[in-house]
Amino acid sequence: MRISVIGCGYLGAVHAACMAKLGHQVVGIDVDENKIAALSSAKAPFYEPGLDTLLQSVQETGRLAFTTDMAAAAGSDVHFICVGTPQKKGENGADMTYVNAALIDLLPFLAPGNVVVGKSTVPVGTAARLAELVTDHQPDAHLVWNPEFLREGHAVSDTLQPDRFVYGVNDGSEEHPAVQVLDEVYASPLGAGAPRLVMDLPTAELVKTAANSFLATKISFINAMAELCDAAGADVTHLAEAIGMDDRIGRKFLQAGIGFGGGCLPKDIRAFMARAGELGADQALTFLREVDAINMRRRTRVVELTRELCGNSLLGKRLTVLGAAFKPESDDVRDSPALSIAAQLQLQGAVVTVTDPKALENAALRFPELQYVQDPERAVRNAEAILLLTEWQEYRDLDPHLLKESMATPRILDGRNVLDPAKWRAAGWHYRGLGRP
Numbered sequence: 318m319r320i321s322v323i324g325c326g327y328l329g330a331v332h333a334a335c336m337a338k339l340g341h342q343v344v345g346i347d348v349d350e351n352k353i354a355a356l357s358s359a360k361a362p363f364y365e366p367g368l369d370t371l372l373q374s375v376q377e378t379g380r381l382a383f384t385t386d387m388a389a390a391a392g393s394d395v396h397f398i399c400v401g402t403p404q405k406k407g408e409n410g411a412d413m414t415y416v417n418a419a420l421i422d423l424l425p426f427l428a429p430g431n432v433v434v435g436k437s438t439v440p441v442g443t444a445a446r447l448a449e450l451v452t453d454h455q456p457d458a459h460l461v462w463n464p465e466f467l468r469e470g471h472a473v474s475d476t477l478q479p480d481r482f483v484y485g486v487n488d489g490s491e492e493h494p495a496v497q498v499l500d501e502v503y504a505s506p507l508g509a510g511a512p513r514l515v516m517d518l519p520t521a522e523l524v525k526t527a528a529n530s531f532l533a534t535k536i537s538f539i540n541a542m543a544e545l546c547d548a549a550g551a552d553v554t555h556l557a558e559a560i561g562m563d564d565r566i567g568r569k570f571l572q573a574g575i576g577f578g579g580g581c582l583p584k585d586i587r588a589f590m591a592r593a594g595e596l597g598a599d600q601a602l603t604f605l606r607e608v609d610a611i612n613m614r615r616r617t618r619v620v621e622l623t624r625e626l627c628g629n630s631l632l633g634k635r636l637t638v639l640g641a642a643f644k645p646e647s648d649d650v651r652d653s654p655a656l657s658i659a660a661q662l663q664l665q666g667a668v669v670t671v672t673d674p675k676a677l678e679n680a681a682l683r684f685p686e687l688q689y690v691q692d693p694e695r696a697v698r699n700a701e702a703i704l705l706l707t708e709w710q711e712y713r714d715l716d717p718h719l720l721k722e723s724m725a726t727p728r729i730l731d732g733r734n735v736l737d738p739a740k741w742r743a744a745g746w747h748y749r750g751l752g753r754p
């Protein structure tokens with residue numbers, strides 16, 4: 318099929334490459350010339366495992382092109398809207414500027430039978446509004462809402478082998494003509510057994526925000542338990558392991574630590590609360606305010622613990638932060654708890670050096686006042702304490718004996734609870750985890 322993908326960020330660039338991989342003829346469209354230039358030379362404009370290789374292999378087939386010109390969408394059968402919906406400045410709601418602009422710009426190029434597919438995470442009610450715009454302009458075109466659930470760091474496999482497909486159509490019916498079109502787009506993963514659910518537009522929009530809210534709640538739940546474990550002298554890692562064995566609960570997303578960040582969970586729960594308020598249903602989501610508050614408290618807690626670890630003063634202390642990205646296998650620093658903690662420590666008088674295998678360039682743009690050192694060995698040299706805040710494998714694998722040699726004082730705060738405290742203590746370290754004695 319001929320496909321256009323509008324918006325080539327973390328979601329769209331991966332989606333465009335994956336659609337070409339599935340055999341479609343794809344054009345990716347974005348207003349950012351730098352992004353388009355990188356993608357056109359088969360280079361991902363951000364770090365995502367497997368994406369460079371995928372871009373190279375599909376571009377060789379001639380099935381994938383990128384442009385800044387929306388007119389290139391003309392002639393496509395299916396148009397995916399993959400632009401961002403960041404948090405509005407100074408407000409909790411989602412900024413819909415990019416989604417609205419993408420659709421308005423696309424309208425002149427729609428032909429009868431075309432399907433516009435929304436993938437961006439939007440406030441419930443958006444799809445119905447956009448569907449009207451589409452049919453007003455081109456009565457024989459359709460709009461489907463097809464939320465995306467990919468995780469950064471696993472974006473390629475999550476797109477090619479998703480847990481499920483959700484199609485929202487205005488009548489909620491399997492017979493809707495757009496269902497067949499989307500089935501054709503996803504023929505390969507559907508054929509491999511991926512489940513597909515058809516529902517009405519608002520339900521499809523809500524599936525995405527509900528899923529992200531549930532994940533955020535699960536993380537904040539275990540972080541609340543970590544607070545309690547700290548108070549009671551218990552160990553949250555053992556607690557998570559034990560409750561996670563109940564398969565009604567499950568072990569995933571029960572990793573207590575410095576909390577969640579990134580371009581999705583924090584802004585999505587806030588936008589969800591804001592939208593619930595507009596709908597007069599704000600009471601239903603007041604618990605998300607607590608989820609957010611627990612999450613933000615983690616960052617303050619780490620700053621306090623670091624102060625304790627450093628003999629109750631941060632002034633002039635040389636600290637090294639391992640990790641700047643919001644999670645491993647990503648260079649994304651949007652609302653990264655690691656980076657926000659590093660900046661807080663610096664503000665409170667510590668001398669902070671940050672290292673990360675992939676995210677330093679993005680980190681330096683956001684917090685230019687921090688010191689960044691790419692080489693981890695150099696970054697920890699002469700430090701008085703280190704904080705492991707993004708659990709990259711290479712940090713999990715650090716050898717406490719070797720590392721101790723470089724340190725002024727062997728103190729470590731394990732912000733993700735991924736190290737073995739016994740091993741580090743035996744090597745002579747002062748070890749602190751979160752919610753562990």
Ligand code: UDX
Nearest residue numbers: 465466467468469570571572576577578579581643644
């Ligand atoms: C999330 C959703 O998982 C995905 O389905 C949706 O499409 C987009 O938002 P992503 O932002 O890539 O994906 O990251 P995710 O893996 O969900 O992690 C989010 C944050 O939670 C990270 O900062 C991570 O470190 C943190 N986290 C995750 C925890 O603190 N503990 C956990 O147990 C799991």
